[in-house]
Amino acid sequence: MKRETVKKKKNRIQTIVSRLAQAFPEVRVPLHHRNPYELLVATILSAQCTDEMVNRVTPDLFQRYADPRDLAQAPVREIEKVIRRLGLFRSRARNLKRCAQQLVKEHGGDVPAIMEDLTRLAGVGRKTANVILGNAFGIPGIVVDTHVKRLSRRLGFTRQDDPNKIERDLMELLPEQDWTGFSHRLILHGRKVCHARKPQCQICTLNDLCPSAIL
Numbered sequence: 001m002k003r004e005t006v007k008k009k010k011n012r013i014q015t016i017v018s019r020l021a022q023a024f025p026e027v028r029v030p031l032h033h034r035n036p037y038e039l040l041v042a043t044i045l046s047a048q049c050t051d052e053m054v055n056r057v058t059p060d061l062f063q064r065y066a067d068p069r070d071l072a073q074a075p076v077r078e079i080e081k082v083i084r085r086l087g088l089f090r091s092r093a094r095n096l097k098r099c100a101q102q103l104v105k106e107h108g109g110d111v112p113a114i115m116e117d118l119t120r121l122a123g124v125g126r127k128t129a130n131v132i133l134g135n136a137f138g139i140p141g142i143v144v145d146t147h148v149k150r151l152s153r154r155l156g157f158t159r160q161d162d163p164n165k166i167e168r169d170l171m172e173l174l175p176e177q178d179w180t181g182f183s184h185r186l187i188l189h190g191r192k193v194c195h196a197r198k199p200q201c202q203i204c205t206l207n208d209l210c211p212s213a214i215l
């Protein structure tokens, strides 16, 4: 197959940005939250866990620990009890407490709005940091989860496996203003249409733009 030039790839991804924006006009983080602290806690908990499950435990969690200071002082055993239903609750509880302690000690109880500061927090990698930057602070960030990874590869925008390298490849193809929305819409498209096992290429709005389409 003839190699696609970067210019053509950038044009193609822009058409995909528009199509996905039509298909999913509204993008919102499905994790319930009222402020950056709650979004941070919910996003840490959402690793290897569904958003629905996280939304079931966070109301109780946020009622008990309304801000990082409360969470930093809570006994780990008590946090474990609240999030028990999520699985891996021991390590998650330790991460939450440690993260809250860092927020209090190093950031005056606020969630930092800088990638390097966020990724120094316990339980926070680039994916979580990009969710916080994009949704709590309006700072563009590409969230590379399992859907974004799969779809970016199928759509021919990366050959990488490593999420950080995929993020970099997408950043080179997309203008900053599209980073947050595009990755959220790819996640929605991956959940609804481009499934891991059986992609629904016949009904996919991107099938004329996708090198992996099976029609």
Ligand code: SF4
Pocket: 154, 155, 193, 194, 195, 199, 200, 201, 204, 205, 206, 207, 208, 210, 211, 212, 213, 214
């Ligand atoms: S055409 Fe198929 S493989 Fe390509 S994005 Fe759509 S569902 Fe996924």
